[in-house]
Amino acid sequence: MKPKTLFEKIWDRHVIDQPEGKPAILYIDLHLVHEVTSPQAFEGLRLAGRKVRRPDLTIATMDHNVPTTNRSLPITDPISKKQMETLAKNCKDFGIRFFDLDSPQQGIVHVIGPELGLTLPGKTIVCGDSHTSTHGAFGALAFGIGTSEVEHVLATQCLQQAKPKTMEVHFKGRLPKGVTAKDAILALIAKIGTAGATGYVIEYTGEAIEHMSMEERMTICNMSIEAGARAGMIAPDETTFQYLKNRPFAPKGEEFERAVREWKELRTDEGATYDHRVEIDASQIAPQVTWGTSPGMGTDITKSVPDPASFATETERKSAELALEYMGLVPGTPMTEIKIDRVFIGSCTNSRIEDLRAAAKVVEGYQVAPHVKAMVVPGSQQVKKQAEQEGLADIFIAAGFEWRESGCSMCLAMNPDVLQPGERCASTSNRNFEGRQGRGGRTHLVSPEMAAAAAIKGHFTDIREWKYLGKERETHATT
């Protein structure tokens, strides 16, 4: 048999029809739904008199719009409220399982999928959200779709898809101490550009990836879309299986053992080839900070804001000029001298328990700089509860952080968590686009550790030189 890549194995297994001269029809195993990209899809179904084909394979929650302050208070924004009520009604009308605002399982859709064991190796997973690529960390083929496609999947449990190309991103060696998965993916995007993987599905391989926990792998796959990729994926291994064991919706007992035996086949065969290959020396990666308005505009913490003149093409020079103007930065300024006003620790990239443990470890024993307003927004209610049980919430609160309810929050600032014009924010989220966190707001993407350290110092600082005051804690131990 012809050797296949991980992607090809999952793809081939899910193509149910390949009509002549048309895209493949791909079966979808799991469809995640949230309040922002679904109302028009349900409306479309109603107009056409169609039903949801597999409500049992569809799961909904609310995350983008939700307030992160006290949940017992009424929602003040009437349009947000309407959108949330619309989702609740749609789920009820069409028989879809729904984790409502007051549910203990509520959270960012890409945090709760894995946490609940809904995300499993070999599945095809879609959601009306570009960061669906997160779920690829489990060896699933997971990608974001638009609202018309949400409607398509609701109606047919299938999608029409042209077969993407494959790219291997190989991280050789190990990440140095203080350098995280977030730095690895930011370094990749800085290297290949925000359109570097357009049209491709990335498979991440190499020693650095193999040694990562599931949560770190999710951070990597999450930001695949920021390199333009259709999806990102990592072959499942013992780390994956251990993580999934005993998750609420994961198979149990003998069924789990059988599933694992099948999932072990989900790896790229010896001799299989990718359409493109990129290699990165993980041991050479330094903590990253972005300086511009696109995730590819990043550099090492030890470096300075670049001079637009140093870029190769006219388009790049112009983009850099516009970005620096928006960001209010002067070329040549050392990254460590950039002062910040706000810190946001959260988003589907970095709001899981390990992220919070890592940030708390940095913060413990310190106080947030007087001019900085800092907040932690856990990715889900379960993460929040666990962080409170482990004492992490107390550490953040004692240091002067705000401790919030779960949701997307200031990652896209659809709810009241918004940057003011000109405010500069160290953010653990995934996008530093103009206005993303609030009109005129300036976003620098960093790891949770780097964000925590910036909150304390009031400016960016090299986490590798951090003096830890707290007691030793296990960062990666799973629950």
Place this chain on the structure above:
Amino acid sequence: MQPLRQETGIVTPLDRANVDTDAIIPKQFLKRIERSGFGQFLFYDWRFDSKGNPDPSFVLNQKKYEGSSILLARENFGCGSSREHAPWSLLDYGFRVIIAPSFADIFYNNCFKNGMLPIRLTSEQVDQLFQKAYRDQPYQLTVDLVEKSVYDQEGLKFFFEIDEYRRTCLLEGLDDIAITLQSEEKIAKYEEKLPDYYAIAAK
């Protein structure tokens, strides 16, 4: 979906690379549950100042581009979020064609679902069009999806490539859900063999 065969219109040049969907339609407008009425919010933060007054330096506010139906842009147009509100707002504003050297995947796909045509030309060709669109008089271009070309009255003519299936769907305004449902039998058959451990029930 409204079919598209030929479109003649004024070209608006938007001279920026990596225009993301957050810029096309900022998040505060994603709370609406309707599919229509998004045109007024298109490029909101660029089009209007913080008090809501039009910024005269932004292209969409310049008189000569009024009524334009063809948007000219740079590399990686439509990157970022999957929000289909981006094509909805462009379409509602009046754009039916977007020309750029490259597009982000999800955005590219979303365009076709809404009867809009994203056209990839080479950077050199796009440069030429920018030069013309910058002149004092409005610059008109015709896009012909039947022969896969764009041309003007001055003898310029470029051909572009496009997936045949997407082209047919757009030419005829086809509903792709109905097309997939033609494979209903195969879907049902496939579902009989779904792994039992993928069934979602609290276990």
